[in-house]
Each structure stands twice: as structure tokens, then as C-alpha cells.
Amino acid sequence: xxxxSPTKGYDWTAIAPWLYAxxxxxxxxxxxxxFKIAPFVLPAPSKILEATIQFWPAIWMNSIQxxxxxxxxFIMAIxxxxxLGILVGWSRTIYAGLYxxxxxxxxxxxxxxxxxxxxxxxxxxxxxxxxAFLIAFFPIVVNVSTGxxxxxxxxxxxxxxxxxxxxxxxxxxxxxxxxxxxxxxLKVAVTLAFIGSVMSETIGANSGxxxxxxxxxxxFNMPLVFAVLLxxxxxxxxxxxxxxxxxxRMTGWAHRSSMGQ
Amino acid sequence: xxGGFVEVSNVSLTYGGAGGTLAVDGLDMTVEEGxxxxxxxxxxxxxxTLMKLATGLVRPTKGTVQVAGKPVTGPVSMAGMAFQNPSMxxxxxxxxxxxxPLEIVQPHRxxxxxxxxxxxxxxEDLLSVVGLKxxxxxxxxxLSGGMQQRSNLCRALIHDPKLLMLDEPFGALDAFTREExxxxxxxxxxKKRMTVILVTHDLREAVFLADRIFVMSARPGKIxxxxxxxxxxxxxxxxxxxxxxxxxxxELRSHIAEARAAA
Numbered sequence: 152x153x154x155x156s157p158t159k160g161y162d163w164t165a166i167a168p169w170l171y172a173x174x175x176x177x178x179x180x181x182x183x184x185x186f187k188i189a190p191f192v193l194p195a196p197s198k199i200l201e202a203t204i205q206f207w208p209a210i211w212m213n214s215i216q217x218x219x220x221x222x223x224x225f226i227m228a229i230x231x232x233x234x235l236g237i238l239v240g241w242s243r244t245i246y247a248g249l250y251x252x253x254x255x256x257x258x259x260x261x262x263x264x265x266x267x268x269x270x271x272x273x274x275x276x277x278x279x280x281x282x283a284f285l286i287a288f289f290p291i292v293v294n295v296s297t298g299x300x301x302x303x304x305x306x307x308x309x310x311x312x313x314x315x316x317x318x319x320x321x322x323x324x325x326x327x328x329x330x331x332x333x334x335x336x337l338k339v340a341v342t343l344a345f346i347g348s349v350m351s352e353t354i355g356a357n358s359g360x361x362x363x364x365x366x367x368x369x370x371f372n373m374p375l376v377f378a379v380l381l382x383x384x385x386x387x388x389x390x391x392x393x394x395x396x397x398x399x400r401m402t403g404w405a406h407r408s409s410m411g412q
Numbered sequence: 413x414x415g416g417f418v419e420v421s422n423v424s425l426t427y428g429g430a431g432g433t434l435a436v437d438g439l440d441m442t443v444e445e446g447x448x449x450x451x452x453x454x455x456x457x458x459x460x461t462l463m464k465l466a467t468g469l470v471r472p473t474k475g476t477v478q479v480a481g482k483p484v485t486g487p488v489s490m491a492g493m494a495f496q497n498p499s500m501x502x503x504x505x506x507x508x509x510x511x512x513p514l515e516i517v518q519p520h521r522x523x524x525x526x527x528x529x530x531x532x533x534x535x536e537d538l539l540s541v542v543g544l545k546x547x548x549x550x551x552x553x554x555l556s557g558g559m560q561q562r563s564n565l566c567r568a569l570i571h572d573p574k575l576l577m578l579d580e581p582f583g584a585l586d587a588f589t590r591e592e593x594x595x596x597x598x599x600x601x602x603k604k605r606m607t608v609i610l611v612t613h614d615l616r617e618a619v620f621l622a623d624r625i626f627v628m629s630a631r632p633g634k635i636x637x638x639x640x641x642x643x644x645x646x647x648x649x650x651x652x653x654x655x656x657x658x659x660x661x662x663e664l665r666s667h668i669a670e671a672r673a674a675a
Contacts, residue, residue, distance in 0.1 A: 305495040305579075309568075312467040312577070314489025315516045323515065327503050404503045404551065 194374040199381060202374035209363060210382050217348055217359040218386060220276050224283025225344040232288045232340070233333070236295025240325065241317070246300065257289045261347055262354075269355040279351040279359060287344035294336035298329025331405035334398035341390045349383060360386075416442035416478075417607045418449075418466055418575065423475035424632075425461060435461045437632035439475070443609060443624065448601055450610045450618035452664065453628030454672045459611040461633070463577050466609060467491045479575060488575065489517065492568035492606075496580040498560040500552035500567075507548030510535045510566040517571045538566045541603075542596050558589035562596065569600065578610045582617065594620055595649055602646055615661045615668075620652055627664060629671040637667045 163170075176196045182188070183195035190198055203210060239246050239253075261282055268278035302324055310320050352361025360379050367375035423439040426432045436458040443449040451459050464470040465477055468484040477484040492513070500509045514520040514531055524531060539548055542562040552560055561581060568576060578597075582590045598621060601608055612618050618625050619641055627637040641660065643651060651657050 303497065303499045305497050306499040306501075308464070308467075308469055309493045309495070309499070310512075310516060311469055311487045312489070312491045312493045313513050313516045313571070314487055314518075319516055323512065324501065327501070402503075 191371055191373045194377050198374045199377045202372070203378040203381070206375055206378065210360075210378060213358055213360045213363045213379075214382055214386060216276075217279075217345075217352065217361070217383075220279040220348040220352075220359065221283050221341075221345045221390070224280045224348055225287055225341055227280070227284040228287035228291055228340055228344060229337070231284070232291025232336075233295060235288075236292045236329075236333075237299065237321075237326075239292060240296035240299025240329070241321070246296065253289065253292060261286045262350060265351050265354050268351070274355040275357060276359075278354075279348040279356055279361075282347040282351040283344035284347075286347035287340040290336045290339045290343065291333065294332040295329050298332035299325045302328060331398075331402040334394075334402050337394045338391055338398065341394050342387060345383075345387055345390060417445035417447070417480060418443040418609065419476075419478040420462075420465065421476050421478075423465060423472040423477060425458075425465065425470065426473045434632040436465070436634065438634050439465075441626055441635055441638070443607060445607055446605045447623045448608045448610070448621055449624045449626065450612060450622035451626045451628060452612060452615060452618050452668065453633065454630050454668060455613065457628045457630050457671070458633030459628060460579055462628075463493075463579055463609065463611055466575075467493065467577055490573055491575045491577055492571065492573035493577045494561075494564045494568040494579070494581045496583045498552070498557075498564040500560055500563060502551065502553055505549050505551055506544070506555065506563045507532070507535055507539070509552060510539065510548075510563055510570050512567060513571045520571055535566070535570055538570060539563070541600065542566055558585055558593065561585060561589075561593065565593075565597070565600070569604070569606075572604065572606075574606055576606050576608045578608065578612075580612055581610075583613070590614075590617070591649060591652075597621060598646060615664050616652055616657075619657060619660050619664070620647060620649075625664065627667045627671065636671055637664075639664065 180195050180197060183193060188195075194202070235249075239249050264285065265278060265282055268281050272278055272281070299321070302320070306324060307320060310324065315323075348359070349361040352359035353365055354361075356362045360383055364376055364379040367373075367379060418441070420439055420441045424437045425435045427435055439462065441449075441462075451462060453459055461470070465472055466479065466484075466488075468477070468479075468486050468488045471485075479488050500506070501512070504512070511524075511531065514524050520531070536545075536548055539545060539562075542565060544559060544562050544566070547555065547559065547563075552563070555563065561584075564581065568578075582593050585593065594617060601621075608621075610618065610621060622641055625637075625639045625641060626635045627639070628634065629636045639660070643657070
């Protein structure tokens with residue numbers, strides 16, 4: 152779309168992300184060599200790659216573990232967020248009553264909740280799943296309820312004058328209308344869920360990338376710490392892309408409107 | 413006080429409880445069955461409130477509203493409505509948008525899945541009447557503003573409502589499209605003979621389309637003049653350039669000027 156100049160034969164936008172990433176790593180590598188930065192301060196990408204290969208089985212296993220807890224918390228957040236979002240968007244009174252509560256709840260940093268979860272459920276996956284759930288839940292609720300609450304009043308009048316019930320209006324207009332908001336919020340929510348589960352793993356867990364990082368740090372294994380950071384980045388990108396793809400698939404009509412005529 | 417299809421007697425409405433804004437005050441109006449009525453007035457005079465009252469979307473604080481001989485106590489559930497904003501659903505094709513009321517109003521609602529082919533045909537026929545033949549599969553955002561407004565009219569009419577409420581439906585269109593849609597509206601009324609209440613600020617539109625025009629005063633709104641328009645039907649668009657047509661427009665204009673000055 153953006154680089155559609157017909158005279159140039161090659162579409163650079165397709166490989167631009169890879170090119171930019173490559174340049175970033177190259178500069179990083181060069182800087183480490185030129186300024187002779189010690190590996191326990193900032194390891195060069197080549198050292199990180201080395202560590203990744205060396206510790207691959209551990210990184211892979213713990214990535215799966217983190218992915219699993221994140222997804223479980225995320226799915227719980229989707230279900231809970233959708234239900235509460237519909238409830239909040241349903242009526243003005245519920246909205247007025249619940250919204251301040253939710254804002255207050257959301258304002259509490261979730262790091263502060265993790266010790267409580269650990270005391271309740273012990274060290275392990277459960278606090279990680281719950282942290283992911285708690286942190287990812289809010290954007291879904293806000294987006295779904297906003298989508299429902301912003302139905303055009305004229306359209307609501309048209310339908311009510313036909314004798315439509317609140318349920319009719321929700322099913323025919325409210326929920327389809329809220330879907331782009333919902334799928335849009337998933338991109339944000341999955342990233343947050345990931346942050347939540349890794350955070351919890353760093354504080355109290357026996358496995359997962361957060362735990363691996365903590366272990367590597369205590370051994371001053373800086374290349375491994377960075378290898379884990381890189382693995383986290385890759386996982387984050389994968390989950391984001393997955394959600395963005397899902398969004399386009401499910402609610403293409405909302406994105407196409409600008410190309411209408 | 414019987415007789416009219418829509419009978420509004422001595423209606424007042426206050427928004428926002430006691431001490432709120434008085435939107436309309438002592439409103440009286442009668443629209444006969446099959447009649448085309450227009451309501452004109454200065455902006456903010458409660459024209460849209462009148463529409464909501466007649467369809468039962470809001471209840472009067474004082475007075476009574478009757479439609480088809482029955483007092484209105486809730487949404488009348490047989491009215492078609494169209495507003496200035498076409499508010500088509502972007503995830504539905506034009507045809508599906510037009511058929512939306514059939515999914516809500518009885519008896520169509522329970523018959524829709526069994527007789528879908530017949531209903532689809534009906535919707536397509538209606539689309540071709542307003543000049544949208546073959547556009548049923550397009551999405552609303554692929555249509556121009558005028559075309560969206562045409563499909564909006566179809567949506568308001570698909571279930572053959574006895575009462576059609578139009579709130580400045582042609583307000584956002586260019587002059588040519590507007591005159592074209594006046595004629596579409598004229599023909600639709602000629603064919604279906606439903607009762608229409610058109611809220612507008614365009615006096616020429618009102619005089620061209622309506623049998624009876626109500627002029628409202630500034631807020632709190634009340635009817636200050638009722639004017640019957642006796643031009644024979646069907647009225648050609650050329651009528652709007654005739655001397656006698658403009659005389660009535662002029663006359664209404666002075667009523668509105670008075671209504672505004674009184675505020």
C-alpha cells in the first residue's frame with residue numbers, strides 16, 4: 152500500500168522489519184567490540200546466541216511453561232472480561248456502580264498482589280496464571296463495555312420503535328458492534344497477560360522464563376539473562392501477531408471502511 | 413376527541429424530572445390515517461421530541477398520545493423510523509440492513525426463516541423502487557450518502573408500517589439528491605398510503621410532500637399554526653417553482669420568524 156510506486160521493482164516494506172532488526176543487532180555487536188564492554192555488563196548478540204544454543208533445552212521448556220500459564224490466564228481473562236463487559240455495557244446503572252470499583256481495582260499494581268496469591272496458592276503456576284488473568288482482564292472489560300455503551304441513539308430508537316427488546320438490540324447491534332473493540336483489546340490483553348505471568352514467575356515459581364532469568368542472574372550468567380530476554384521478546388511478538396491476525400480475520404469490515412470508495 | 417390516526421392532546425414533556433427543561437408544552441395535533449404530515453419550526457423547538465412521543469419512546473409528563481385509537485404506553489412497535497444519520501450497520505450488506513426490522517417485528521420475525529426467499533424478494537423490490545436495484549450485496553460504506561439514505565428509507569418501510577416517522581431524513585444531502593428523494597418519498601407514500609410524520613427545517617420540502625403542516629414555536633414547543641396543503645397529487649417537482657407554491661412557503665416562513673421572535 153505505502154510503497155506502491157510502479158517504477159521500483161522491489162517492495163522494501165516486506166523485508167524492512169528484518170533489515171532494521173539486523174542493523175540493530177549489528178550496531179550492538181559492533182559497539183560491544185569497539186568499546187570492549189565486558190560480557191557481564193552487556194553481552195554481544197553473538198554471545199547471546201551462543202548461550203541460547205547452549206541452554207536451548209532449558210529455554211525451550213521454560214518458554215512452553217510461560218506460554219502455557221500466559222494462555223491459561225489470558226483465556227480466563229477473555230471469558231471473565233467478556234461476561235463482565237457485557238454486564239457493564241448492558242445498563243447505565245451497573246456501569247455507574249461497577250466502573251469506579253474496576254478503576255480502583257485496576258490501579259493496584261499487580262506486583263503488589265502476587266505475594267498475596269503466593270500465600271494463598273503457594274509457589275508455582277497458579278499465581279502466574281492468576282496474575283496474567285488479573286492484569287489482562289481490565290482492557291477487555293473496558294473495550295467491550297465501551298463498544299456496547301456507544302450504540303448510536305438513533306439506531307436504538309429505530310429498533311425500539313419496532314418493539315425490540317434490550318436483548319434484541321444487544322444481539323443485533325450491540326455485540327457485533329463491540330467485536331472490533333473486543334478483538335482490538337486482545338492485542339493489548341495478551342501482552343499484559345504475558346507481563347503478568349513472567350512477573351509472577353520472577354517472584355515465586357519453580358519454572359518458566361521468569362524463573363530461569365532469576366536463576367541466571369544469581370549465577371551472574373549475563374548472556375543467559377539476555378537470551379531469556381530475547382526469548383521473551385520473540386514470544387511477545389508471536390502472541391501479538393496472532394491476535395492481530397485474529398482481529399483482521401474476525402472484524403475485517405471495521406478496517407475496510409476507510410477504503411470504501 | 414376521536415378520529416385521527418395520531419392524536420396528541422394537550423401534551424407536555426419535561427426532561428430531567430421536576431425543574432428540568434420543558435421541551436414541549438400543551439401540544440395538540442391530529443394526523444388522519446394515510447395523511448402525510450410535516451412538522452416545521454425553529455431549531456431546538458422539540459420537533460424530535462414530538463417524534464419520540466408519537467412512537468412511545470418517551471412518555472408525556474402531561475396529556476395523552478393516541479395512535480390508531482389506542483393510548484400509547486410504550487414503544488408502538490409498528491412504526492418505521494428514519495433519521496438524518498442513516499445509521500446502517502457496517503457489518504451487514506445493504507439487503508441485510510434493510511431486512512433488519514423483519515428480524516424484530518412480529519409476525520415477520522417468526523416467519524422469516526421459513527419464507528426467507530419471499531422476504532428477500534420483497535426487500536429487493538423495495539430497493540429497486542428507490543433506485544438501488546442490484547446494490548443489495550454492497551456494504552453500506554460502499555454506497556454514497558444519498559444511496560445510504562435510500563436504503564435507510566427501505567429499512568423504515570420493509571415491514572409495511574402503518575406509521576412512518578422521518579426526522580430530517582434528507583437534511584445532510586445535496587440539493588439535487590434531496591429533490592430526487594422527495595420524489596421517491598412521494599411515490600412511496602402514493603403506493604403504500606401509510607401515515608407519515610416528517611420533521612424538517614426545509615419549508616419547500618414540507619410544502620411539496622405534506623398534506624398538513626404543523627408549525628411549532630420555539631422551546632417550549634407548541635403548535636402555533638396548522639396549515640393544510642391542497643395541491644392535487646401526484647405533485648410534479650416543477651410545482652416547487654410555481655408562484656402559488658412559493659406563496660405558501662413564504663407564508664410559513666413568516667410564521668417561523670414570528671415563532672423565533674417570540675422566544
